[in-house]
Every structure is written in C-alpha cells, then in structure tokens.
Amino acid sequence: MGVKPGFEFFTLFRKPSQQEIQTTFDRAATRDANHNYVGLTEDDQLVPKRLGLGWSVDHHRAKVGKGRKAYQRAQSALRRWQHMQLGWVETTSAPVATGELVCVAHRAIFAWLRNPLKVVYATEGKVSLRSPAAASQQLGRGQRFKFGQTTLDGHVIAGEERFTLEWHHDDDSVWYDIFTISRPATALSLLSYPISRFYQHRFRVESTELVRRAAEGQVL
16 A cells, blocks of 8 residues: 655745636546545544554644534634635635545745645534543543545645544533644655645644634634
8 A cells, every 4th residue: 555646736936826726626526545545534543553654643632612612613613624724824625525625725935835635524423532631531422523634646745634623521621633644645745754744733733723713713
C-alpha cells in the first residue's frame, strides 16, 4: 500500500482566482484518492494496525466550550468550514456532506496551493463517550459530530484528516479533536516536508482557536 503521485494546482505570489478554484473542482471530480487508506481515520484504533511505514500520525484535542449551545454553534461552524478560514488557509467548498468535493487553498511561502480533497464520511448523533479526565476509562453519555476528508490525486500531501466535536453530558464540556495521517505525495513535497509539518501544526493551533471562538458565539 503506497502513495499515488500528483502535483499541479498552484499559483505564484497571489491567491487563486475563482475560475482556478473551479478548475480544481472540475478536475477533482474524476480523481481518485492518492493513497490506499481511505476511511481509515474513522476509527483511529485501526491506524497502528494498518498504516504502513513512512506515515506521520498527529492527534490534537482541546476543550473549546461548555453546554448544548456551545456544541451547536461549534458544529455549525465546522459544517460551514469556518474552522479553515484562517487567511492563509481558505475554502469555498459546499457544506460538509459525505461525497462532497473540497478545494483547500493555502499559502506556502511564495505560492498558493489548491489541494483537492473529498469528504468520505460525516456522522452526528448520540454516543457513549469516554470521560475527558485523562486517566478515566469510564463511559458516559454524549453527542458527537465528526467527518473525514481524504486527499485526491493532485494534492501535494497524501493522507486523511478527521475533525471531531464532542459534547460530554457528564460534565457538559465540549471538545474539538483533529486526527491526521499524512506523508509526502511527490518528490517536491518530500523535500519541503519539514515546512509542511510546520504548517500542519500551525493549522491545528489556529483552527482550534477559531472553533473555540465559534463555540463562545463570536462572529467569525
């Protein structure tokens, strides 16, 4: 199981135009995933058993609010991709739904990259959740919204990213979780992978802050 190469969507020194973004969508409609682990992030317990060598696994989790309204506001923001509107990362994709194509534009030094992805699962409902206490194995009632997007041919990185929002009824806390598997998809992205890792970390930190603000009811 490996990586399928591809690199083609970029502009130098400027944001991509709407026409260029539409071109990415049009081409992505006929593209397959550029890796063989589609849907793997839906159950992160399977990742250590199935993921091959050379892959990075990242997990970031933070408390972003408290109560039903905080959960609903944060979920609405995620569904509308507000967690990605960071200025240096943007998307104009349709609301989150299984099968929807996604184009994420982001600035990397002198270039803006247009990366094609696809939402491969999206679920929301009542679930049993492990207590947020670090050492606890106790299960309690809660509600969870999660979705995963996988990279398509033409994306400079191969992998999948899961965004999860949980509302724990036992203590009323709301948690935002980002779980990612990734590796370079091209020779060029392999050379620049340390830079990509920096941007991945920056995204997780800044995205969490946006979701926290959304949960608090701040206008994004």
